[in-house]
Each structure stands twice: as C-alpha cells, then as structure tokens.
Amino acid sequence: MSVNRRDFLKTSLQTSLLASAVLTGCVPVTRMQQNGEYDYTLSVEPADLEIRPDTVTPGLGFNGEYPHAPLKAKQGKPITIRVVNKLQQPTTIHWHGIRIDIKMDGVPFLSQKPIMPGETFIYHFTPPDAGTFWFHPHVNSVEQLGKGLVGLLIVEESDSDTFSPNEFAADLPLMLKNWHLNKDGSFKPLTTPRNAARMGTPGNYATVNGINKPIIDVPAEGWLRLRFANVDNTLVYKLRIKDYPAYIISIDANPLAEPKRLDNYSIGAGMRVDIAIKTPAAGEEILIENGKGKRSYRELLRLKTVSRPLNQPAAEAPPLPPLNPLSEPDLANATVKRFTFEWEGAVTPADSNGKSMPRFWAINRIPWTGMSADNIPAPLATLELGKTYIFDLKNATPHRHPIHIHGVMFKVIRSNQKKIDPFFTDTVLMERNEQVQIAFVADNPGRWMYHCHVIEHMKTGLMGYITIA
Ligand code: C2O
Ligand code: CU
Ligand code: CU
Numbered sequence: 001m002s003v004n005r006r007d008f009l010k011t012s013l014q015t016s017l018l019a020s021a022v023l024t025g026c027v028p029v030t031r032m033q034q035n036g037e038y039d040y041t042l043s044v045e046p047a048d049l050e051i052r053p054d055t056v057t058p059g060l061g062f063n064g065e066y067p068h069a070p071l072k073a074k075q076g077k078p079i080t081i082r083v084v085n086k087l088q089q090p091t092t093i094h095w096h097g098i099r100i101d102i103k104m105d106g107v108p109f110l111s112q113k114p115i116m117p118g119e120t121f122i123y124h125f126t127p128p129d130a131g132t133f134w135f136h137p138h139v140n141s142v143e144q145l146g147k148g149l150v151g152l153l154i155v156e157e158s159d160s161d162t163f164s165p166n167e168f169a170a171d172l173p174l175m176l177k178n179w180h181l182n183k184d185g186s187f188k189p190l191t192t193p194r195n196a197a198r199m200g201t202p203g204n205y206a207t208v209n210g211i212n213k214p215i216i217d218v219p220a221e222g223w224l225r226l227r228f229a230n231v232d233n234t235l236v237y238k239l240r241i242k243d244y245p246a247y248i249i250s251i252d253a254n255p256l257a258e259p260k261r262l263d264n265y266s267i268g269a270g271m272r273v274d275i276a277i278k279t280p281a282a283g284e285e286i287l288i289e290n291g292k293g294k295r296s297y298r299e300l301l302r303l304k305t306v307s308r309p310l311n312q313p314a315a316e317a318p319p320l321p322p323l324n325p326l327s328e329p330d331l332a333n334a335t336v337k338r339f340t341f342e343w344e345g346a347v348t349p350a351d352s353n354g355k356s357m358p359r360f361w362a363i364n365r366i367p368w369t370g371m372s373a374d375n376i377p378a379p380l381a382t383l384e385l386g387k388t389y390i391f392d393l394k395n396a397t398p399h400r401h402p403i404h405i406h407g408v409m410f411k412v413i414r415s416n417q418k419k420i421d422p423f424f425t426d427t428v429l430m431e432r433n434e435q436v437q438i439a440f441v442a443d444n445p446g447r448w449m450y451h452c453h454v455i456e457h458m459k460t461g462l463m464g465y466i467t468i469a
Pocket of ligand 2: 097404405
C-alpha cells in the first residue's frame with residue numbers, strides 16, 4: 001500500500017466532509033430551511049486544484065473546489081441553487097437524472113438561455129425521485145466537465161415507516177474521474193480528433209473523490225451504502241469487490257425490487273450504481289477494483305473498517321430503499337421508434353462561420369454538432385404526452401456508448417446480447433453492436449436531450465433531442 005501520510009490526511013479530511021455532508025446535511029455554503037428544503041449557492045469559477053499531490057492544476061471548480069461536497073435534497077421538497085457564472089465563457093447546469101421541469105433542465109437554447117459571464121441563474125425544482133444524481137454544465141462540455149465542473153446531488157428518501165436512511169451505518173458518495181494530467185499537474189489534451197472518432201480520450205490519473213487510490217475509513221460491522229458515480233468524460237469503470245458480500249441496490253438512482261449480488265458491474269460515463277456492503281470487524285480492509293480489459297483488475301480504492309456502528313447489529317439482508325414513483329410502461333399499447341447509432345466519419349462540413357467541425361457520429365443518420373440559437377435541428381422523435389414508447393436502439397459501431405435521455409427514467413427491457421432483468425435507468429451502456437429495447441411513459445413535456453455521454457461522441461454528432469408534447 002503506497003499512501004503517504006499527507007495523502008492519508010487529505011483522504012480522511014475529505015471523506016469526513018463528504019460523509020458528514022450526507023449524514024448530517026451540514027454542508028458548507030448550505031442553508032437547510034424548515035421542512036427539509038435546501039438552499040445553495042454555487043459559484044462556477046476557475047480554481048487552482050491539487051489533484052496530483054504537491055502540484056497545481058489550473059482547473060475549474062464549484063466554489064473553487066474539487067470535489068465539491070455533494071448537494072443534498074429531499075425527495076418531494078423544493079431545492080434552490082443559485083448558480084453564479086465567474087468563468088469567461090457561458091455555462092449552464094444540468095441536473096442529470098432528475099425528472100425536472102424543462103425550464104430547469106440546463107440545456108442552452110433548448111431549455112434556457114446560456115448563463116453569460118457575470119450572470120446568475122436560479123435553479124429551483126422539487127425532485128420526485130430519491131437516489132444518487134449528479135450535475136454538470138451543458139456548454140463547452142469537454143473542457144468544463146473535463147477540468148472539474150462535476151458534482152453529486154444526493155436526494156434522500158422522503159420519510160416513511162418502512163425505510164430510514166439510517167438503516168445504513170454510513171453513506172459514502174464515490175465520484176469516479178480520470179484526470180488528463182501531466183506530472184506537473186498541467187492538463188494534457190482533453191480531446192483529440194483521433195480519439196473522438198474512437199472510444200474517446202481517456203484520462204491517465206484515476207481519482208475517487210479527487211484522490212488517487214484513497215483509503216477511506218468506514219464503520220465496522222454494518223451495512224454501507226456506496227454511491228458510485230461515473231462523472232468521467234469518457235471511461236467505463238468495471239467495479240468489483242471480491243472478498244465481502246456486496247449487492248447492487250440502485251441503478252442510476254432507481255432502487256431495484258430485489259438486491260442483486262455484485263459480481264462485477266460496468267458503469268459508463270454519466271451512470272451511477274449504489275452498492276450495499278456489509279463490513280467486517282474493525283481493522284480490516286476492503287479492496288474495490290476497476291477492471292481493465294477482460295480479466296485484469298486494478299485497485300480503485302480501499303475501505304478501512306475503524307469502529308463499530310452505534311446502531312444495533314446489522315441485518316442479514318441489505319436495507320432496501322423504496323421504489324421511485326415511476327409510471328409503468330404499458331407495453332401492450334406501446335409505439336415503437338427505431339434509432340441507429342452510427343459512424344458518420346465521411347461528413348466533415350464547415351459550420352456557418354466556415355470553421356470545420358469534426359462529425360464522426362450520427363443518430364438515424366443525423367449528426368448534430370454545435371449548439372446555438374440558430375442551430376436547433378428537428379427533434380429525432382415527437383412523442384405524445386402520456387403514451388408509452390419503446391425505443392429500439394441499435395449500436396452499429398464497434399465502440400461502447402452510454403446513451404442518456406433527459407427528463408424521463410426509462411426501463412431497459414431487452415438486449416440481443418444478454419438476459420435482462422428489466423430495470424429503470426436514465427443512461428444505458430450499449431456494448432459494441434448491441435441492440436437494446438427501452439420503454440417509458442412520455443409523461444414529462446419538453447424538448448429533452450438524447451445523447452451519448454462520452455462527451456467527445458456527443459460533441460462530434462452523437463446527440464439529438466426528443467419532443468414530448
Ligand atoms: Cu449528464 Cu445531457 O447529460
Ligand atoms: Cu442528463
Ligand atoms: Cu458514444
């Protein structure tokens with residue numbers, strides 16, 4: 001184990017900050033109002049970050065920080081976030097996975113005007129679902145997300161008689177991101193055309209909550225809720241916990257009806273998975289690994305058990321949060337729409353300024369690059385409010401794509417490559433040449449982005465939107 005004392009201190013400090021943020025709601029810059037309502041100010045600004053020990057990275061940060069403590073909200077209660085743009089470029093904030101009012105969805109031109117330098121925009125919404133969500137700009141995303149503007153939004157379950165978040169001895173948000181860093185902390189290129197046309201440009205410096213291979217103190221002999229969030233621009237993380245019983249309890253914020261034993265589980269860019277794990281006695285270490293290729297795994301982080309939890313002995317089975325209030329798709333009366341994700345490399349047109357923009361990818365042969373007021377194409381589909389739709393998605397490329405739709409949660413019902421236990425999600429990882437069917441009730445009116453969450457794929461054509469009206 002190669003963690004020096006300095007790293008260890010940084011780890012425990014940030015861990016306790018993150019843990020206390022979730023456990024007590026005592027987040028700096030937060031006012032928790034009466035009735036569980038939260039109120040935040042987020043300044044989006046340039047920030048000197050220390051990602052590699054003893055170096056300075058000229059990044060971007062919420063309130064100048066990476067990681068920023070997770071924002072916390074309560075299911076069914078309003079939350080207000082004042083976003084102040086202190087960058088030299090426009091921005092917006094998108095609340096990934098929240099079934100939100102279109103006006104608060106944070107997509108420039110489609111749902112709001114960009115927040116210009118010096119301006120403030122107030123996001124105000126009431127999350128209908130509980131779970132692990134995240135937020136990020138939807139402007140100049142390769143740079144803004146790649147340099148640090150990614151954060152977590154944890155929505156706690158509304159009060160109920162059948163479940164309390166305190167059934168977990170601890171609740172640990174784990175933000176996964178590989179940074180593109182030279183040895184001295186300066187940035188390597190976040191994108192190259194060559195990589196954008198393939199799997200995307202991978203970062204080289206792996207972090208969990210901003211730290212390489214952290215060791216995080218956790219309570220012994222209790223159930224932990226590990227909230228993994230892949231906030232990376234590019235990578236798929238394949239999670240494995242070998243020596244202790246671990247269960248998948250939620251996928252992209254949606255609890256499963258039954259916990260599923262974790263073998264290994266892949267989350268693409270933008271995706272989350274909540275894992276419950278029962279910790280051993282104090283003084284043990286739990287290794288959590290990330291798979292590379294077919295069979296090899298590398299250390300991602302370790303959990304170190306340090307004390308007994310205060311509550312009663314842990315139950316045999318993991319605590320199960322209640323299901324989110326999602327409409328069940330009416331498959332018998334569904335309308336099917338087909339979408340093919342394809343290579344589109346033959347097209348390299350110039351934009352209206354005569355600049356050429358690489359276009360490598362397309363949905364149903366339509367690539368969309370460059371968002372501006374005068375560059376909004378027709379929707380990829382127009383759906384009737386209240387009806388059920390099945391989207392038949394076909395990945396006709398030799399690369400993986402985490403496909404995401406804003407404004408709704410959809411149910412993954414079928415794949416041509418594996419057996420599916422249907423589950424609700426907001427992003428589905430499509431394997432090479434995979435064909436997947438998803439179904440959902442079009443119950444949220446608006447113009448909703450529909451794109452690959454590999455940011456370079458999105459930026460070079462793999463994006464569009466659907467209209468629900
Ligand atoms: Cu995280 Cu358009 O999405
Ligand atoms: Cu989103
Ligand atoms: Cu993609």
